[in-house]
Amino acid sequence: MKLNRRHAKRGRVEIIPMIDTILILLIFYMSFSQFKVEERRIDANLPVYKTAAKAAVSEELEYTLHVKDRDNIIVNGGSSFDSISLRDAMLTLASVGQKVRIIIEAEPDTVYEDVIAALDACALAQLTKVAFRPLAEAPAKP
Template identity: 30%
Template sequence: MNRRYFEQKKGRVEIIPMIDIMLFLLVFFIMITLQMIPDKGLNLQLPTSSEAQSLPRPHFTINIQKDGSVNVKDHHYDLDGLEKMLASDGDPGKTQITIAADKGVPFQDFIHVMDRCQKAGVSDIGIAAKSS
C-alpha cells in the first residue's frame, strides 16, 4: 500500500510587495514634507505700510535686491529669463505673483519686473510690504 505523506509548506513572507508599499510611503512623506517647508526668500528690508494686509501664499515670490538682481525660489534670473519662466508656467493668467523689493531698489527696476510679469500674461500681482 502506498502511503502518501503530506508535505507541509512553510509560510513565506512576500517581501517584494512590502518593499513596494514602503517606497510608496517614503515618496508620499517626502512630497508632503517638501510642501511644508516655507519659501523663506531673501533677507530684504521691505518698505513699511500702515495698510499692509496678509495675503494668501503666492505661487511665486519675486525678490529684487538693492543691486537690481532678481531671484525666484533661489534661482537668479535676468528680465528675459523671468518672463520666459513665468510664461512657461502653464496658465500665466492664474499665476499669483508677489514682488518683494528692497527699500533701496530704484523704482524703475521695480517697474521693469512688473512690466515683464504683465508681458508674460500674469495679472494677479501683489506687492510685499512690512506692516508698521
Template identity: 30%
Template sequence: MRNHRAHYFGSEEKARIEIIPMIDIMMFLLVFFMLVTLKMIENNGMKLELPQSSTSAPIETTKITLGVTRDGALHLNGVAISEVNLIARLKELQATKKVDVVIAGDKGVDYQRIVRTMDVVRMAGISSVALATSQN
C-alpha cells in the first residue's frame, strides 16, 4: 500500500498549508505587543526620581500625569505648561469627562510646591488627585 492519502474517488489529496491558525497566532502577537507598548509609554518621557512608598498602589484610571521638576516647572503629560494654562486646560478636560490627575514630583521638590500644585488642580474643579511614588 502507498502512504499517500487518497480521496474516495481515487485521486490523491495534495498537501496544503493551513493558514487560519497562523492568522490567529499573528493577531494574538499583534494585540500582545500593542498592549506591552501602551504600558511602556506610561512615563511620558520625563526623567523623574520618584520617592519610595511601601503602601503605594497602582491607580486603574489615570488620565493625566502632572510632573513637577526640582526647579518647580510643571509638565502636563510631558509638555511644559504654566499654572494659568494648566488651570484652563484642566477645566476644559473636566467639562468633557471625568479627569483623574497624578502628580509625579521629583524627589528633591519642595513639599510646598507639591501642595501648591494640588491646589492648582483643585482650583480647576478636580478632586481626584494622587501622588506618584515608586515601590520599594
C-alpha cells in the first residue's frame, strides 16, 4: 500500500495585505499627528493691587503700564509707547539698578495678545515683579 506523504506547508508572509496595513497606518499617522510645539511661560502675580499700594511707600519704584493696544501703552499716565519701544524703555529702567514694580492695567476691550506684549517687554528686561490691576466692578443698577 502506498502512503501519501503529507508535505508540511511552508509559512509565508503575505506581502500585499502587509503593505496595505502599513500604508493605512502611515496615512493615519500623517493625517492625525502633530509635532511638538514648545510652549513658554511668563510668570506673574495676581491680583496684588493692595500689595502694590504697600510697595509704593517702600523703596521700590512703581510703574503703571496702561495698555490701550499694542501700539499705545501709556506709562505712568504720561508717555505713550508701542510694544517695541516699551521694551527699550523697560531695559533702560532695569539698568538703573533700583527695585522696580510694574503694574499692568488695560482697557476692558484690550485683546489679550496686546496685554501679553506689555508683559513680554517687562520679562525681556528681567523685571519680574509684575502685577495686574483688575478692573473695578461695574456699579449695580438701581
